[in-house]
Amino acid sequence: MSVLSGQRAWLLQRITAIYAGLYVFLAVALLLARPPADHAAWLGLIAHPVVWLATATFIVLMLLHAWVGLRDVILDYVRSFVVRLTALATVAIVFLMLGLWALWILIEAALR
Amino acid sequence: MEFSIYRFNPETDSAPYMQDFTLADDLIEPGMMLLDALLLLKEQDDSLSFRRSCQHGVCGSDGMNINGTNGLACITPLKDLKAPIVLRPFPGMPVIRDLIVDMDNFYHQYREAEPWLINESPEPEVERHQSPEDRDRLDGLYECILCGCCSASCPSYWWNPERFLGPAALLQAARFIQDSRDQATEHRLQRLDDAYSLYRCHGIMNCTQVCPKGLNPSKAIGDIRRTMIKRSV
Numbered sequence: 001m002s003v004l005s006g007q008r009a010w011l012l013q014r015i016t017a018i019y020a021g022l023y024v025f026l027a028v029a030l031l032l033a034r035p036p037a038d039h040a041a042w043l044g045l046i047a048h049p050v051v052w053l054a055t056a057t058f059i060v061l062m063l064l065h066a067w068v069g070l071r072d073v074i075l076d077y078v079r080s081f082v083v084r085l086t087a088l089a090t091v092a093i094v095f096l097m098l099g100l101w102a103l104w105i106l107i108e109a110a111l112r
Numbered sequence: 113m114e115f116s117i118y119r120f121n122p123e124t125d126s127a128p129y130m131q132d133f134t135l136a137d138d139l140i141e142p143g144m145m146l147l148d149a150l151l152l153l154k155e156q157d158d159s160l161s162f163r164r165s166c167q168h169g170v171c172g173s174d175g176m177n178i179n180g181t182n183g184l185a186c187i188t189p190l191k192d193l194k195a196p197i198v199l200r201p202f203p204g205m206p207v208i209r210d211l212i213v214d215m216d217n218f219y220h221q222y223r224e225a226e227p228w229l230i231n232e233s234p235e236p237e238v239e240r241h242q243s244p245e246d247r248d249r250l251d252g253l254y255e256c257i258l259c260g261c262c263s264a265s266c267p268s269y270w271w272n273p274e275r276f277l278g279p280a281a282l283l284q285a286a287r288f289i290q291d292s293r294d295q296a297t298e299h300r301l302q303r304l305d306d307a308y309s310l311y312r313c314h315g316i317m318n319c320t321q322v323c324p325k326g327l328n329p330s331k332a333i334g335d336i337r338r339t340m341i342k343r344s345v
């Protein structure tokens with residue numbers, strides 16, 4: 001089974017969707033139950049180890065989920081091998097940068 | 113009754129066009145099928161080309177796009193169709209002439225599914241036995257007549273006909289994966305586990321909607337995925 005096998009990508013998309021669904025549900029419930037009063041409270045919430053880890057995991061899994069989705073669109077519609085490879089690489093690089101940027105923001109929030 | 117039929121003869125036409133036909137009301141009989149009407153129209157213009165053979169929905173020859181939906185002309189009642197009846201060849205397949213399409217790629221993908229029993233154990237003196245329950249698992253899979261209505265209605269097959277096997281071939285893959293007498297399940301599943309062969313299916317379900325035999329290729333594809341997951345955990 002290759003890294004980009006059909007089954008692995010298909011399963012990855014579904015598992016990440018389950019986590020993302022649970023995270024969004026719990027995050028909304030938490031924010032409704034205990035809305036942060038100010039910026040300091042918001043930072044405190046994000047810096048809480050459980051929230052921090054759950055959010056970091058959410059970001060990584062959401063990007064993986066989106067990667068499989070965009071990969072599917074590219075595999076469906078882009079016929080030229082060179083263009084397909086370029087599109088896949090571009091999406092991968094952009095997602096990697098977005099992930100690192102989001103994680104950096106989380107780390108900064110935790111260190112304050 | 114009015115008809116609008118796709119015409120294209122590569123020897124004389126530079127581009128396809130739609131031709132209007134009229135079938136006189138006194139020629140229309142109760143219980144008439146679309147194929148009966150086409151045969152009458154062919155008497156008006158014998159250059160009108162379409163495939164047909166058994167005329168009973170068994171051979172799968174006369175698949176075409178009927179008022180926007182793929183189906184078999186021989187089992188489509190004329191009275192159920194809204195006039196003018198628009199007939200086109202299967203979408204996504206190269207046209208040979210009029211309503212006749214080139215199905216080479218469709219059959220190639222069928223062969224890719226290895227639609228035969230693979231069993232290396234010595235041949236028994238009588239047939240290879242199956243329990244009634246194991247035999248029941250083949251119902252809804254073996255009845256396919258390879259008319260092509262499903263694959264020709266599948267957008268994933270339109271986009272990647274050379275690499276996505278299409279619902280008809282995948283239904284046959286499922287038929288042999290489910291067969292208790294087959295010993296090549298692992299081999300079959302491995303062949304399907306790439307980005308294109310099986311997983312270009314996005315559950316659009318046009319295949320299930322148009323199948324003239326009432327089969328469910330979409331479910332068969334889901335069953336293959338489930339079998340793959342069960343085998344890999």
